[in-house]
Amino acid sequence: MRFFDGLVLAIETSCDETSAAVVRGSTVLSNVIASQAEMHLKWGGIVPEAAARAHVEAILPVIRKALTGAGVNQTQGIAVTNRPGLVGALSVGVSAAKALSLAWDAPMVGVHHLEGHILSTCAGGELQFPHVCLMVSGGHTELVDVTACGHYRLIGQTLDDAAGEAFDKGARLLGLGYPGGLAIEQQAMGGNRNRYPLPRSLEGEGFDFSFSGLKTAMLRLVEREGAGISVPDAASSLQAAIVEVLADKALRALDESGHSVLTLVGGVAANTSLRQALEDGCRLRGARFIPAAPELCTDNAAMIGIAGAFRLGRGERSDWTLDVYPNAPLPGA
Numbered sequence: 001m002r003f004f005d006g007l008v009l010a011i012e013t014s015c016d017e018t019s020a021a022v023v024r025g026s027t028v029l030s031n032v033i034a035s036q037a038e039m040h041l042k043w044g045g046i047v048p049e050a051a052a053r054a055h056v057e058a059i060l061p062v063i064r065k066a067l068t069g070a071g072v073n074q075t076q077g078i079a080v081t082n083r084p085g086l087v088g089a090l091s092v093g094v095s096a097a098k099a100l101s102l103a104w105d106a107p108m109v110g111v112h113h114l115e116g117h118i119l120s121t122c123a124g125g126e127l128q129f130p131h132v133c134l135m136v137s138g139g140h141t142e143l144v145d146v147t148a149c150g151h152y153r154l155i156g157q158t159l160d161d162a163a164g165e166a167f168d169k170g171a172r173l174l175g176l177g178y179p180g181g182l183a184i185e186q187q188a189m190g191g192n193r194n195r196y197p198l199p200r201s202l203e204g205e206g207f208d209f210s211f212s213g214l215k216t217a218m219l220r221l222v223e224r225e226g227a228g229i230s231v232p233d234a235a236s237s238l239q240a241a242i243v244e245v246l247a248d249k250a251l252r253a254l255d256e257s258g259h260s261v262l263t264l265v266g267g268v269a270a271n272t273s274l275r276q277a278l279e280d281g282c283r284l285r286g287a288r289f290i291p292a293a294p295e296l297c298t299d300n301a302a303m304i305g306i307a308g309a310f311r312l313g314r315g316e317r318s319d320w321t322l323d324v325y326p327n328a329p330l331p332g333a
């Protein structure tokens with residue numbers, strides 16, 4: 001695999017993080033993230049128009065900070081997330097990328113957000129091919145067979161809610177705020193995972209996921225127990241239900257693929273219990289487990305830069321008509 005020969009400025013604005021990074025190949029020189037989480041907390045979720053306006057405010061200061069952090073004024077290439085994501089939010093990043101591409105006379109390439117997540121595990125080193133990637137975030141739950149950089153085959157995906165949504169909705173029901181993954185994990189530490197039985201939808205069956213039944217079961221549990229509910233026990237039971245299903249499918253997918261490497265990426269990859277379950281499963285199989293670095297789990301531009309450096313390196317260029325897309329299949333499938 002040959003990366004672009006030069007520095008790449010990367011821009012990520014697909015959801016609620018405004019991020020810019022400077023990379024050289026898989027080496028991350030700077031990675032600046034301005035989160036809007038606090039603003040969206042007020043509404044209990046992401047308001048697309050508010051997200052886009054916050055990107056408009058943050059985009060140039062964040063890019064300036066990323067350039068300064070890398071000790072440069074400009075770069076030789078530009079990578080920008082143009083799909084999938086919130087259209088208004090993506091447009092802010094893509095417009096900034098086009099303006100800088102024109103001003104610097106630097107080639108630009110549009111990057112698929114999920115390709116960025118998949119390649120986040122190679123930051124600072126080499127990516128191990130082939131491997132199975134479990135991608136789990138607030139918007140995505142996907143199992144992908146990665147035969148090489150740019151070659152992705154979808155093994156399974158969620159039929160309804162994403163794993164992160166299951167954490168977030170459970171947290172909201174338990175009064176733990178938004179986003180709730182970390183709060184659930186912290187509460188779960190002192191809890192009994194067997195106290196409240198919750199469903200493990202599709203466990204042992206195929207590679208698709210379903211978390212909507214779990215959400216309904218949590219709602220019923222909270223209604224039934226009322227004020228007497230033990231938040232640590234409920235958080236622990238919920239975490240166990242999500243982690244067990246994720247680990248079951250990821251490890252079976254690894255077995256079926258015949259590969260010896262499993263990677264874990266996306267916001268939910270920060271979860272210690274999930275990391276432990278996959279680490280243990282891989283050890284039992286003599287396989288290697290590579291989770292994304294904690295700072296590259298949530299949305300960030302560094303991972304977009306790595307994917308962009310790969311695509312620019314093999315001669316791909318986007319022209320100035322580059323568009324944004326709310327939905328898009330993984331490239332190279």
Ligand code: KG4
Nearest residue numbers: 137138139164179181182267268271298299
């Ligand atoms: O990748 P990300 O920052 O944004 C999306 O693209 O969705 O993922 C955010 C998701 C949220 O649902 C959040 O609750 C979850 O990741 N999350 C966690 C943890 N930290 C963040 N879920 C479980 N355990 C955590 N420690």
Ligand code: ZN
Nearest residue numbers: 113117137299
């Ligand atoms: Zn993401």
